[in-house]
Amino acid sequence: MTPPFSDQSPDTPRRFDGIGQNRSLARGLEILRAFKPGTDLLGNGELAERTGLSAATVSRLTQTLVTSGFLEYERGARAYRLAAPVLSLGHAMRAASPVLNAATPFMRDVSNKLRVNIGLAGADRTEMVYLESIRYNRRASLRTIVAGQRVPMELTSLGRAYLATRDLAARQALLETIMQGYRSASWKPIVADIDRAIAKIAADDYCVASWQPGVVAMSTPLLVPGGQTLALNLSLMTDDTPAAVARQHAADLLDLKNKIVIELARRSPAQ
Secondary structure (H helix, E strand, O other), X not given: OOOOOOOOOOOXXXXXXXXXXXXXXXXXXXXXXXXXXXXXXXXXXXXXXXXXXXXXXXXXXXXXXXXHOOEEEEOOOOEEEEOHHHHHHHHHHHHHOHHHHHHHHHHHHHHHHHOOEEEEEEEEOOXXXXXXXXXXXXXXXXXXXXXXXXXXXXXXXXXXXXXXXXXXXXXXXXXXXXXXHOOHHHHHHHHHHHHHHHHHXXXXXXXXXXXXXXXXXXXXXXXXXXXXXXXXXXXXXXXXXXXXXXXXXXXXXXXXXXXXXXXXXXXXXXX
């Protein structure tokens, strides 16, 4: 669990104290971040608890966000929900993304050809957020992972592929934050799995994980122009072992990555 925003948390990436950075804006964004999938309404008290901000600060910020149209106020519940402009921002981001415009056609082609799921995700603090998710399964009930969904960095192949690209200090800082939500006994095997995944990526440029029953996923880091690091994955529902899935699809995943890298380079303004 990610620690809340707080004046007493100077080492968290949420602190905006640099020149030209606006602390009130940062706090307002923390209010919006407090809303997660499955969360409809949040009152000021719940928002204060989730963000670590004072009740007075939360009250001022929610009033401003309602006035600006990013929150709606439900009078009967005395609580807030996200409003339509939040969704429009996500749509604008996806429509304008040069990475998604370049990668999605290749991802869709591989998904249809191999009958597998293909995803592309970026890091947001200690979680991975799907930028695109192409689900092959024809049963709608099984197509549950969509763009915008978050998954744990420490448990998923996507997250471990991303962690493998971080320098030792940055990786350790992330892991120290994540481990606060675990008991020591349950954290140790997760760290061991992360270390194995990092070694696998160093050797073969991909890692494999099976954190959900019956689902095997494999991921590879994807460095895009501008320096951003994403993670590309291939997953499927199967009774096969992770090793068997890797033998069957590692080349497919790396070939897809290569096609995306070439297309991004072709489209780069520097070319």
